Amino acid sequence: MGNQVKRLAVLGSTGSIGQQTLDIVRTFPQHFQVIGLAAGANARLLAEQVQEFRPRFVFCQDRTITLPHLSEFLPMTDMACHPDVDMVVMATSGKAGLAPTLSAARAGKKIALANKESLVMAGGMVTREVRRHGARILPVDSEHSAVWQCLRGERQKPAKIILTASGGPFLHYSPEQLKAVTAAQALKHPSWHMGRKVTIDSATLMNKGLEVIEAHWLFNVPFANIKVVIHPQSIAHSMVEFTDGAVKAQLSYPDMRLPIQYALSYPQRLPNPELPHVDWGISSSLTFAPPEPDRFPCLRLAIEAGQKGGTYPTALCAADEIAVELFLAGQIGFADIAGLVAAALDEHQPVARPDLGDILAADTWARERVQQLVAKGL
Numbered sequence: 001m002g003n004q005v006k007r008l009a010v011l012g013s014t015g016s017i018g019q020q021t022l023d024i025v026r027t028f029p030q031h032f033q034v035i036g037l038a039a040g041a042n043a044r045l046l047a048e049q050v051q052e053f054r055p056r057f058v059f060c061q062d063r064t065i066t067l068p069h070l071s072e073f074l075p076m077t078d079m080a081c082h083p084d085v086d087m088v089v090m091a092t093s094g095k096a097g098l099a100p101t102l103s104a105a106r107a108g109k110k111i112a113l114a115n116k117e118s119l120v121m122a123g124g125m126v127t128r129e130v131r132r133h134g135a136r137i138l139p140v141d142s143e144h145s146a147v148w149q150c151l152r153g154e155r156q157k158p159a160k161i162i163l164t165a166s167g168g169p170f171l172h173y174s175p176e177q178l179k180a181v182t183a184a185q186a187l188k189h190p191s192w193h194m195g196r197k198v199t200i201d202s203a204t205l206m207n208k209g210l211e212v213i214e215a216h217w218l219f220n221v222p223f224a225n226i227k228v229v230i231h232p233q234s235i236a237h238s239m240v241e242f243t244d245g246a247v248k249a250q251l252s253y254p255d256m257r258l259p260i261q262y263a264l265s266y267p268q269r270l271p272n273p274e275l276p277h278v279d280w281g282i283s284s285s286l287t288f289a290p291p292e293p294d295r296f297p298c299l300r301l302a303i304e305a306g307q308k309g310g311t312y313p314t315a316l317c318a319a320d321e322i323a324v325e326l327f328l329a330g331q332i333g334f335a336d337i338a339g340l341v342a343a344a345l346d347e348h349q350p351v352a353r354p355d356l357g358d359i360l361a362a363d364t365w366a367r368e369r370v371q372q373l374v375a376k377g378l
Contacts, residue, residue: 006264009036009057009079011100012091014045016195017114017140017256021089022049024261027274032264036079040096057082076100081107087264089140090115093197094321095363098122102356105129112263114140116210117321120306121314122359123217137218138263143211144218145259146237146250151219160241161215164231165291168203171232175295181334183327200324201298204337205291209302213313216306223307228299229288235278236286253278297338301345310350311362318366319344326374344369 008025012018018039025032036057039046043062050058050071057074080088080100088104089112090097097115102122104111106129113119118126130137139145143163151158169188170178186203187196201207205228212226234254241247252258253276261272293300298320305316323337332340344366351358 005031005033007033007035007084007086008089008264009038009082009085009087010034010089010091011036011038011059011076011080011097012040012089012093012115013037013049014039014042015091015093016198017091017260018089020257021091021112021260021264022053023257023274024264024272025053027272028265028270031270035085036074036082038076038079038092040092056084077103080104080109083107086110087112087138089260089264090118091140093117093195095121095317098359101126102129105135106133108133108135110136110138112138112140112260114260116141116207116214117317119214119217120210120317121363122354122356123213123313125356125359127217138266139214139218140256140259140263141211141214142254142256142259143238144214145262147215147219147240149250149262150238150240150248154240154242156243158219158221158240159225159243161219161221161226162239162241162247163208163211163215163226163228164234164236164238164288165205165208165228166202166234167230167232167291168205170203170295171230173295175335178295179333179335183330186327186334196328197321197324200327200337201320203334204298205296206298206302206320206337206341208291209299209306210317212303213306223303228291230291231286231288233284233286236288251278298341301338301341305345308350310352311354311358312345312348312350314354314359314362315345315348315350315366316341318363319370322367322370326370332374340370340373343373 010018010021034053034055037049037055038059040061043060046060057079058071059076077099080103087110090101091114095117097118101118139148187199189199208228215226236249236251239247239249305312319341323340326332
């Protein structure tokens with residue numbers, strides 16, 4: 001990277017990925033400078049981050065936040081395309097990341113993408129804008145980062161992508177046990193420290209289904225050639241099979257700071273003493289098994305929505321987001337998440353080739369429909 005300092009806009013800076021991104025910046029202040037910070041409702045933490053990093057641009061949904069005199073309030077879509085920003089770290093959750101992702105793509109930015117919904121809701125649109133304007137997506141999800149690393153140096157497309165899933169905290173639960181799962185139980189992921197929404201999606205395996213859709217768009221691989229395997233140890237983050245049958249895997253200790261750092265520092269690798277390493281001196285086993293579709297219906301729903309295309313993935317994302325919120329609020333059970341998403345998808349009237357208006361309309365419809373279904377006791 002030489003002496004060039006990358007100027008970052010971190011959107012979603014108060015979330016799990018955003019905070020860990022700032023950890024990397026603290027470790028390598030000679031390589032990275034924070035130009036912009038954006039957050040949702042956590043104004044207190046954002047204020048602390050602004051005080052520490054002194055960014056030029058700040059956004060917060062709570063506009064009562066007090067800014068240092070050198071900082072300027074700027075919407076995320078404007079921050080994402082600002083000429084003084086070299087890389088946009090898209091760490092927001094939900095559909096809030098879509099507009100700034102498109103803005104960054106149209107400005108030809110490097111996008112360190114952790115926001116799943118952008119590619120799930122509008123994968124065709126986002127990748128088209130990336131190609132058209134010479135932008136680049138650098139995947140931050142550990143699974144897609146692993147695939148990206150495995151493909152580095154290869155000239156042929158992968159024959160198959162194998163995404164690994166820990167299986168979450170309920171890997172061996174029966175359907176009856178799953179009905180009694182509480183939010184507190186679901187938020188205790190066995191391998192990863194993540195935000196609340198992603199943690200619940202990992203417990204239902206919806207997260208893995210969304211990652212299948214992402215992988216389809218990121219690597220231009222047909223859905224039939226993307227597989228999911230359960231790997232509880234979370235050491236192998238994903239694998240790539242090639243036409244000759246050779247398989248590459250990327251292995252590392254499960255810590256999100258590693259794929260974040262790789263995206264930020266690419267094409268270099270930086271030595272980071274803060275990152276834990278796998279201890280190969282300890283006897284252990286790495287196991288792999290197919291997921292059980294009856295135990296994880298959200299995985300099947302997501303893959304089917306991705307295969308159908310159009311606005312189905314948008315409706316899937318929106319319905320799941322509301323269902324997870326309702327579960328965390330104690331208004332529905334854990335097993336109801338899949339049922340509500342399935343009901344919304346069954347009723348959805350898709351648009352085959354959606355524009356942005358169609359995508360936003362499908363998002364609004366699915367959110368409202370899930371709320372209506374719960375209100376009716378369905």
